[in-house]
Structure formats: structure tokens, C-alpha cells
Amino acid sequence: MRAWLMDSYDGVAKLRLGEAADPVAAPGQVVLAVKLAALNPADAFLAQAQYPAKPALPHILGRDGVGTVISAGEGVANVRAGDTVGLLRCNAGVEEWGTLAEKVAVPAASVTTLPAGWSEEEMAGAPLVFLAAWQALVQWGGLPPQGQALLVTGASGGVGVASVLLGKSMGLTVVALSRSADKSKRLLELGADFVFDPSSPALRKDILAALAPRKVDLVVDSVGGALFNQVIATLGYAGRVSVVGRSAGPVPEFNTATLFFRRNRIGGVSVGDYTPEGSQAAWAEIVRRLEAIGRRPVVDQVFAFDRVKDAFARLAEGPMGKVLVRVS
Numbered sequence: 001m002r003a004w005l006m007d008s009y010d011g012v013a014k015l016r017l018g019e020a021a022d023p024v025a026a027p028g029q030v031v032l033a034v035k036l037a038a039l040n041p042a043d044a045f046l047a048q049a050q051y052p053a054k055p056a057l058p059h060i061l062g063r064d065g066v067g068t069v070i071s072a073g074e075g076v077a078n079v080r081a082g083d084t085v086g087l088l089r090c091n092a093g094v095e096e097w098g099t100l101a102e103k104v105a106v107p108a109a110s111v112t113t114l115p116a117g118w119s120e121e122e123m124a125g126a127p128l129v130f131l132a133a134w135q136a137l138v139q140w141g142g143l144p145p146q147g148q149a150l151l152v153t154g155a156s157g158g159v160g161v162a163s164v165l166l167g168k169s170m171g172l173t174v175v176a177l178s179r180s181a182d183k184s185k186r187l188l189e190l191g192a193d194f195v196f197d198p199s200s201p202a203l204r205k206d207i208l209a210a211l212a213p214r215k216v217d218l219v220v221d222s223v224g225g226a227l228f229n230q231v232i233a234t235l236g237y238a239g240r241v242s243v244v245g246r247s248a249g250p251v252p253e254f255n256t257a258t259l260f261f262r263r264n265r266i267g268g269v270s271v272g273d274y275t276p277e278g279s280q281a282a283w284a285e286i287v288r289r290l291e292a293i294g295r296r297p298v299v300d301q302v303f304a305f306d307r308v309k310d311a312f313a314r315l316a317e318g319p320m321g322k323v324l325v326r327v328s
């Protein structure tokens with residue numbers, strides 16, 4: 001099969017389109033003919049050895065996708081050859097070969113049929129980021145109470161859009177941050193109540209004025225960096241920050257005293273923590289909620305298979321939603 005091969009840990013610029021052995025379905029697995037794959041920043045981190053997983057080389061990246069089942073291993077009962085399915089986050093593209101290939105072997109327990117009315121493109125990029133956003137929103141003891149204020153940094157990205165949509169489905173007031181005027185407009189169309197530019201010197205004042213007399217109850221932060229201290233400064237009493245990523249790098253300086261008096265809490269998110277059963281249950285709830293608010297996952301752009309490096313460049317530049325690759 002044709003696949004984008006990672007021969008070294010020198011970054012996605014070094015990926016090579018070549019030939020790899022066709023995967024075979026082990027017991028409990030299915031082999032998919034991949035139609036669409038989706039990119040995640042973690043692919044680029046893994047390719048630079050900046051990720052906990054260090055798979056054997058050559059490796060094939062790609063954690064999300066849609067494909068047609070072409071064979072099933074022993075014991076598979078939930079799908080059969082010919083079914084078109086989406087992939088929920090699993091070991092594909094992490095320790096095992098992923099979806100940037102014509103075929104991929106994945107656990108049958110980690111595939112799901114497409115929700116009614118969804119396009120293959122909408123399905124292909126949604127699972128990893130929606131599962132991450134879901135964990136970020138519910139990890140503090142279940143659904144946040146309706147009417148609470150949610151702040152989403154990096155709101156135009158994969159995790160950001162998912163957090164905005166799921167936050168609206170929970171009846172939260174959503175404040176989104178984006179550096180781009182165009183993407184800010186799209187975020188308002190998607191239902192964000194307020195959108196601000198994170199680089200504005202008046203950021204904290206503007207957020208608090210918009211929410212007054214409330215303050216921020218919950219943050220989904222995928223940016224980190226220098227913005228983090230300003231995010232903390234918008235929190236109200238018992239405010240929580242779910243730390244998903246750090247697109248802007250490490251926080252240059254952090255004073256733990258900023259957490260004391262408002263009893264604020266910070267907690268990490270790891271999409272890798274889901275069991276197959278847990279991700280199926282969360283995914284069903286995510287789909288139900290999107291249906292309830294009449295929204296779908298947002299696709300930024302679809303690149304041809306031979307343009308995977310351009311697709312990674314688009315991801316690095318800051319997309320609006322998900323960057324996809326059409327494999328076949």
C-alpha cells in the first residue's frame with residue numbers, strides 16, 4: 001500500500017510517500033481502506049520526538065479518519081466488510097501505524113458508524129478533538145451547571161471549535177479567543193457569545209466586562225504560554241482550568257499564589273486516557289448534543305494525499321476547524 005512513512009524523528013518535513021506492507025486484521029481488529037485522514041498537532045509533536053510515544057520506525061502517523069471495512073479479524077461482530085466507519089481515538093498513529101496510508105488495522109471496538117446526515121469529511125476529523133473537549137468540560141465532576149461561563153482559548157482550532165459547540169450544548173455562556181478577525185466572525189456564527197483577541201492589552205478587562213457580574217467558571221486552554229496568567233486572572237471563585245495543550249509554548253512565569261484566594265484549580269486533559277468503551281459512550285453523547293443544537297464538526301480544508309506536507313503547514317498556521325487529507 002502507499003503510505004506516508006516517518007523514517008526518523010526529524011519532523012513532518014521529512015515524511016516520505018512510499019510503499020508499506022498491507023496490514024492484516026488481528027483478532028478483534030478490522031482493516032479499513034482509508035478514505036479520509038485528519039491531522040492533529042500531536043502528529044507533528046510525535047514526529048519531532050516531543051511526545052511520550054516513541055514508535056518503532058518506519059512509522060505511519062494519523063489518528064483520525066474514515067474508511068471502508070475490507071476485512072475483519074476473529075471475533076469481530078459489530079461491523080462487516082463494506083461498512084463505512086469513523087475511527088475513535090485509539091493506538092493508531094501513536095504506537096501502531098495510523099491513517100496516513102491506504103489501509104489501516106484498528107480495533108473493531110474503536111470504530112463507529114457515521115451519524116445520520118453527517119458527511120464523511122465531518123466525521124473524519126471530529127473524534128479526537130471532540131473527545132478531548134468533552135473530557136476538558138466534564139472532568140470536574142460532570143456537566144458544568146447551565147449558565148456558567150466558559151472561556152475557550154485557541155477557539156478556532158480543532159479542540160477549540162469542539163469546546164465552543166459542546167459548551168453551547170450545555171447551556172454555558174461561551175467566551176472564545178482568536179487572533180484572527182475572520183475566524184472570530186466564524187466563531188460568533190457557531191454560537192460563541194463573545195469573541196476577543198488574546199493579544200489585546202485589555203483582554204482581562206474586556207472579558208470581565210462582558211460577563212459582569214459573573215467571572216469565568218471554566219476554561220478549556222489549548223494555548224498556554226504568556227496567555228495563561230491572563231486566563232487565571234479572569235477566573236471567579238472555584239474557577240477551573242482544563243489544560244489541553246500549549247500551542248504557545250511553556251508559561252514563562254507562574255505565581256501559584258494566584259490560585260489561593262479564589263480556590264482555583266488547574267487539571268490536565270489526556271485523550272489517551274479513554275478506554276474504547278469510554279470513548280464510545282462519550283462519542284454517543286457528543287453526537288446527541290451536536291444534533292440537539294443543530295451543529296456539525298467544522299472542516300477547514302481537504303488536501304490531496306500527495307499534499308500531506310502542505311496539510312501540516314496549514315495546521316501549523318492555525319486552521320478554522322479540522323485539516324483533512326483525502327487518501328482515496
Ligand SMILES: NC(=O)c1ccc[n+]([C@@H]2O[C@H](COP(=O)([O-])OP(=O)(O)OC[C@H]3O[C@@H](n4cnc5c(N)ncnc54)[C@H](OP(=O)(O)O)[C@@H]3O)[C@@H](O)[C@H]2O)c1
Binds near residue numbers: 129153158246271
Ligand atoms: N491533552 C490532550 O489530550 C490533547 C488532545 C488534543 C489536542 N491537544 C493539544 O491541544 C492543542 C490544540 O490542538 P488543536 O487540535 O485544537 O490545534 P489547532 O487545530 O492547530 O488549533 C490551535 C489554535 O490555537 C490558536 N493558537 C495557535 N498558536 C497560538 C499562539 N501562539 N497564541 C495564541 N493562540 C494560538 C490558533 O487560533 P487563532 O489563530 O484563531 O488564534 C489555532 O487555530 C495542541 O497543542 C494539541 O497538541 C491535546
